[in-house]
Amino acid sequence: xxxxxxxxxxxxxxxxxxxxxxxxxxxxxxxxxxxxxxxxxxxxxxxxxxxxxxxxxxxxxxxxxx
Amino acid sequence: xxxxxxxxxxxxxxxxxxxxxxxxxxxxxxxxxxxxxxxxxxxxxxxxxxxxxxxxxxxxxxxxxxxxxxxxxxxxxxxxxxxxxxxxxxxxxxxxxxxxxxxxxxxxxxxxxxxxxxxxxxxxxxxxxxxxxxxxxxxxxxxxxxxxxxxxxxxxxxxxxxxxxxxxxxxxxxxxxxxxxxxxxxxxxxxxxxxxxxxxxxxxxxxxxxxxxxxxxxxxxxxxxxxxxxxxxxxxxxxxxxxxxxxxxxxxxxxxxxxxxxxxxxxx
Ligand SMILES: Nc1ncnc2c1ncn2[C@@H]1O[C@H](COP(=O)(O)OP(=O)(O)O)[C@@H](O)[C@H]1O
Ligand SMILES: [Mg+2]
Numbered sequence: 406x407x408x409x410x411x412x413x414x415x416x417x418x419x420x421x422x423x424x425x426x427x428x429x430x431x432x433x434x435x436x437x438x439x440x441x442x443x444x445x446x447x448x449x450x451x452x453x454x455x456x457x458x459x460x461x462x463x464x465x466x467x468x469x470x471x
Numbered sequence: 472x473x474x475x476x477x478x479x480x481x482x483x484x485x486x487x488x489x490x491x492x493x494x495x496x497x498x499x500x501x502x503x504x505x506x507x508x509x510x511x512x513x514x515x516x517x518x519x520x521x522x523x524x525x526x527x528x529x530x531x532x533x534x535x536x537x538x539x540x541x542x543x544x545x546x547x548x549x550x551x552x553x554x555x556x557x558x559x560x561x562x563x564x565x566x567x568x569x570x571x572x573x574x575x576x577x578x579x580x581x582x583x584x585x586x587x588x589x590x591x592x593x594x595x596x597x598x599x600x601x602x603x604x605x606x607x608x609x610x611x612x613x614x615x616x617x618x619x620x621x622x623x624x625x626x627x628x629x630x631x632x633x634x635x636x637x638x639x640x641x642x643x644x645x646x647x648x649x650x651x652x653x654x655x656x657x658x659x660x661x662x663x664x665x666x667x668x669x670x671x672x673x674x675x676x677x678x679x680x681x682x683x684x685x686x687x688x689x690x691x692x693x694x695x696x697x698x699x700x701x702x703x704x705x706x707x708x709x710x711x712x713x714x715x716x717x718x719x720x721x722x723x724x725x726x727x728x729x730x731x732x733x734x735x736x737x738x739x
Contacts, residue, residue: 407616407667408667408670408671411617411620411621411663414621415624418624418625419624419628422628422632
C-alpha cells in the first residue's frame with residue numbers, strides 16, 4: 406500500500422520537476438483567462454509538455470462544464 | 472584534490488549527523504585524511520556526536536569571515552589519526568554561509584585533504600542546497616517510511632539540477648543509505664523494505680544501517696558508532712565505507728534475527 410502511494414507521488418513530482426518553471430504560472434494564467442468566460446475548477450485545465458528529440462509539444466486540455 | 476561527499480536527506484532526524492560522523496571516521500581509519508564539516512548553522516550537533524564540543528573555539532562562519540584561519544579552527548580527533556572536524560556556527564543568521572565563502576574554504580581544504588564530508592542540515596532550502604552544491608558524491612540518507620523517501624527523491628531532484636556538477640553538465644554520484652532499519656517492523660508491513668526504497672529511488676544502495684540502541688549509547692558517549700565494532704550499526708557503517716572503495720560486501724542485518732537457543736533461554 407505505502408509503496409504504491411509513494412510511487413504515484415514520486416512520479417508526479419518528478420514529472421513536475423522536469424517541466425520548465427514557467428509551465429505552472431502559465432497554467433494559472435490560462436485558467437484565469439478561461440474563468441473570464443466560464444466557471445471551471447483548477448483540475449479542469451491540464452497543461453502538459455512533451456519533449457521529443459526534434460520539438461516540444463504543449464498539450465492543453467480544458468474540460469468545460471455541460 | 473579532495474573528494475567532496477555530502478550526507479543529505481531532505482527530512483530531519485533520519486540519521487545524517489550519525490552517518491557523517493561514522494562514514495568520516497571510517498574513511499580516516501583507512502588512512503585517508505578526512506574532514507567532516509557541520510553545515511547545520513544554528514543547530515550545531517556534529518561536535519557532540521564526535522565528542523569534541525568542549526574543544527570548539529572557532530567555527531565554519533569564523534573561517535568564512537576571516538576571523539580565524541583553518542589551522543586554528545579545525546579540531547583534530549583524539550582517537551583516529553587523519554580525522555578533523557569543522558564545527559558549525561551557533562549564529563542565528565541563516566545567511567552566514569555564502570556560496571563564495573563556502574567555496575573558498577572547500578578549495579583550501581581540498582589542497583590538504585583526501586575527503587571532505589559535508590553534514591547537511593534538514594530541509595530542501597538554502598542551507599541544504601549550500602551543503603550539496605559542491606558535492607562530487609551524495610549519500611542520501613533515507614528511513615524506510617513514506618515521507619522520508621519522498622523527501623529523498625526531492626533532494627535527488629536538487630542534486631540533478633542545482634548542484635555545481637549539474638550546472639556543468641556532469642552528474643553527482645548518488646548513493647542510497649537506508650538507516651534506522653527495523654526488520655521486525657518491515658516483516659509486519661509497518662515499514663517499507665529496502666527493496667521497495669531502492670526500487671522507488673532507483674539509485675545504488677551503499678548500505679543498510681539497522682535501528683539499534685548502540686547509536687544512542689554512542690551519541691551519549693560522544694563517540695561515532697562505527698568505533699563500536701561489536702554493534703550491528705557499527706559493522707553496517709564499516710561495510711558501507713568498504714563499499715565506497717569498491718569492495719564487494721554483502722548487505723547484512725536485513726532479516727529478523729532468529730533468537731538462538733541461549734537467548735531464548737535467557738528470555739532476551
Ligand atoms: N541506526 C539508528 N538506530 C537508532 N537510532 C538512530 C539511528 N540513526 C540515528 N538514530 C537516532 O536518530 C536521531 C536523529 O539522528 P541524527 O543523526 O541527528 O539525524 P539528522 O542529522 O538527520 O537530523 C538521533 O537521536 C539518533 O541517535
Ligand atoms: Mg543533523
